[in-house]
Amino acid sequence: MRILDMTTFVALARHRHFGRAAQELHTTQPAISIRLAAMEREFGCKLMHRTGRDFALTPAGERVLETFQAILASYDGLKQELADDPSMxxxxxxxxxxxxxxxxxxxxxxxxxxxxxxxxxxxxxxxxxxxxxxxxxxxxxxxxxxxxxxxxxxxxxxxxxxxQMIWAGSSRIIDPKRTYSVDDLARMPIITFPKDTPPYRMIAPYFQDEQVLASKLTSSNSLYSIINLLIDGFGVGAIPTVTIQRELKMGLLHPIRVSKRFPPxxxxxxxxxxxxxxxxxxxxxxxxxxxxxxxxxxxxxxxxxx
CATH class of the missing domain: 3.40.190.10 (Periplasmic binding protein-like II)
Incomplete structure (x- = not known):
């Protein structure tokens, strides 16, 4: 839970109005709604009952408000203490x-x-x-x-x-519904980081034979360049899933079904x-x-x- 989320909830409870809370926090009403929804998902319960523009705290929301206020008071005290500390x-x-x-x-x-x-x-x-x-x-x-x-x-x-690491590629060169073996992947162009880097050291053992990669490897020291090369269909690559969430949602890249998972x-x-x-x-x-x-x-x- 971020300090920003706690501050948002306390402001919302104080104003009982999304617009005024958004104005105080210099943000938008949709942003306030997203933060509240995320908090309710994290706690697993409703924190506010909303009817149109009116809303009230649930019993769980009252407990959360009390806790957040105590945490923020302690946080503000610590922040001031550290700000006044000459050593910092x-x-x-x-x-x-x-x-x-x-x-x-x-x-x-x-x-x-x-x-x-x-x-x-x-x-x-x-x-x-x-x-x-x-x-x-x-x-x-x-x-x-x-x-x-x-x-x-x-x-x-x-x-x-x-x-988590997954194999990913563009639908230009892979079939998202097909399951690929190690040999299947070895026959495709591979996009990865340069040789002698830790990510490359993870790639080579996956194929058990570095020679397999020699003629099919394109390397870059930039994650963003690798993602763009994958989107453009220059090859497939093993990449952290969290770094391509947007591209996966937009359909620019697809996870490749594989018979052998790539290690995290x-x-x-x-x-x-x-x-x-x-x-x-x-x-x-x-x-x-x-x-x-x-x-x-x-x-x-x-x-x-x-």
Missing amino acids: ASKVVRIGAIDSVSSTWMTPLVENLHATFPTLKIELTVEGTKSLIQGMNEGAFDVIFAVDPAIGNNFRSFTACTL MPIIGSYQATAQVELIRRVVEQARLSAAQFCATVDPAMAWVD
């Missing part, structure tokens, strides 16, 4: 992330960090795993989110979340354990929370936290 003034945290993170839960993480630490400066870099680990070893990052961990005495690592991809967070210890600890806590909040908003089969 003008701090900088350098975060590196792969495309699959930047396109999913990185924005909520940055929003949560800014909300919790108003004076914190965030430097965000989006790169491949290899470059992120190299940068971590060279002291260019405080925290990275990649497919592999950074290894060293000064580093600590954790699994932020796990992403863990997202590993690595962080400096010796510099700015308290700040980095808090950033890691927010990262865990942001990843968990994101996973709670999507199909549990697409992304999850162990």
Whole structure:
């Protein structure tokens, strides 16, 4: 549950009017309705009874309101405390992330960090795993989110979340109703990340023979480029499902039915354990929370936290 959702519910309960709540929060009435519906799905019950423009809190809604008000009061107190803490003034945290993170839960993480630490400066870099680990070893990052961990005495690592991987392609070159074997896929052009990258290392064992890929492989170090190549029918690729939700809904891409499933991809967070210890600890806590909040908003089969 996001702070934004709690704030929305409290404002809605206070005004008893969608328009006035939207005006206070500088958003739209449909956005307020979407947030309320998401909260009711998460709690599994109705929080408000609505009749036209009038509505009232249900008993469950009254309990939620009381809890949200207490949480927000505590949150505001903590926020003020941290804002007044001289040790947090003008701090900088350098975060590196792969495309699959930047396109999913990185924005909520940055929003949560800014909300919790108003004076914190965030430097965000989006790169491949290899470059992120190299940068971590060279002291260019405080925290990275990649497919592999950074290894060293000064580093600590954790699994932020796990992403389901699926084979996907355009209906120009695949039949969504057909089940494809490994041999079937091996005869098709493959779109993936460059050789010697962690995603490629997941592809090669799937086929058990790298030579199969030699003449059929197109590579790119950009997730967005890979998605566009798949849409244009240049090949098929194994990709995190959550990164192509929109394309799947629009019918631009289709999941490929396969006889052998592709293994899921863990997202590993690595962080400096010796510099700015308290700040980095808090950033890691927010990262865990942001990843968990994101996973709670999507199909549990697409992304999850162990």
